[in-house]
Amino acid sequence: MREPMARFYEGSSGSRPVRFGPRWANCFDPNGGVHINIQGDGSYQPPTWPEQPGELTKMLHFEVEVDDLQRATARAVELVARSAVAATRPGS
Numbered sequence: 001m002r003e004p005m006a007r008f009y010e011g012s013s014g015s016r017p018v019r020f021g022p023r024w025a026n027c028f029d030p031n032g033g034v035h036i037n038i039q040g041d042g043s044y045q046p047p048t049w050p051e052q053p054g055e056l057t058k059m060l061h062f063e064v065e066v067d068d069l070q071r072a073t074a075r076a077v078e079l080v081a082r083s084a085v086a087a088t089r090p091g092s
Helices: 002-013 069-079
Strands: 016-020 024-028 036-039
Touching: 002 016, 002 024, 002 036, 002 069
Parallel strands: none
Antiparallel strands: 016 024, 024 036
């Protein structure tokens, strides 16, 4: 898991994976921005989306502003992400 996730953050944020361990990776922004540390878990199960009572929920919510949502989504899926159905909230 660590390498696909490191490659995802490299391709989506420009960070560079520079160190790998058995279940972890360090990704550094070459411009001095945010550094991302990734740790794998052998018992990981993906969350259910949209969230359902009694099911696993997300572990992290990470918002990113993009100029072209369709293009950014396609790029994320190309890297390793799975597309989620957008949840509609009343009043949004």
